[in-house]
Amino acid sequence: AQSVSQHNHHVILSEAASLELGCNYSYGGTVNLFWYVQYPGQHLQLLLKYFSGDPLVKGIKGFEAEFIKSKFSFNLRKPSVQWSDTAEYFCAVIIASSNTGKLIFGQGTTLQVKP
Amino acid sequence: NAGVTQTPKFQVLKTGQSMTLQCAQDMNHEYMSWYRQDPGMGLRLIHYSVGAGITDQGEVPNGYNVSRSTTEDFPLRLLSAAPSQTSVYFCASSRQGAANYGYTFGSGTRLTVV
Numbered sequence: 001a002q003s004v005s006q007h008n009h010h011v012i013l014s015e016a017a018s019l020e021l022g023c024n025y026s027y028g029g030t031v032n033l034f035w036y037v038q039y040p041g042q043h044l045q046l047l048l049k050y051f052s053g054d055p056l057v058k059g060i061k062g063f064e065a066e067f068i069k070s071k072f073s074f075n076l077r078k079p080s081v082q083w084s085d086t087a088e089y090f091c092a093v094i095i096a097s098s099n100t101g102k103l104i105f106g107q108g109t110t111l112q113v114k115p
Numbered sequence: 116n117a118g119v120t121q122t123p124k125f126q127v128l129k130t131g132q133s134m135t136l137q138c139a140q141d142m143n144h145e146y147m148s149w150y151r152q153d154p155g156m157g158l159r160l161i162h163y164s165v166g167a168g169i170t171d172q173g174e175v176p177n178g179y180n181v182s183r184s185t186t187e188d189f190p191l192r193l194l195s196a197a198p199s200q201t202s203v204y205f206c207a208s209s210r211q212g213a214a215n216y217g218y219t220f221g222s223g224t225r226l227t228v229v
Binding site for chain 2: 004006008009018041042043044045046065090092099100101102103104106107108
């Protein structure tokens, strides 16, 4: 079964610092990858997704992620974080050929941005 | 469009009580799923459905039942609540081909079992 691992559980940054959150998955076949964000007290929102084409994908609010197939990774980046980026971030994966729609999440990374 | 609607938003149960968490979507999505969110564990899949009349177990199905009699509704039943089921529950839906579209999530139900 596929699984997702997020290495950083809690990240604290100052405003304007650069961000990179790690995500690795375990599955040998083709996968589709997602990053979701959960702002305090809110539900999950889709930040960006990758399913084919350019491995560098851009999402909302200046976030981007790079899919590196050889490393089974899909790391999330942002050049300069803002206080409003304080949230929990989840990486998730679906097997591309699956007709079950099973979306499997990582453990999540809590990002705290200090003003 | 209302999207994915979950009720109630908050609930306190006593051990052994049963209840149903409601989930409804108005987007005609074929796929629906239930997750529980616990600190440090991310979101874990409880049950999922690929269409009316079709459900299957996820990673942590024990203690929960689901049914999908209509495309719109996907209720989650706790048969006999236990403190270990204290969690935040999220319902999500997607068009068929969730791999490409991703899921839309409801606002969650915070359940406490005492």
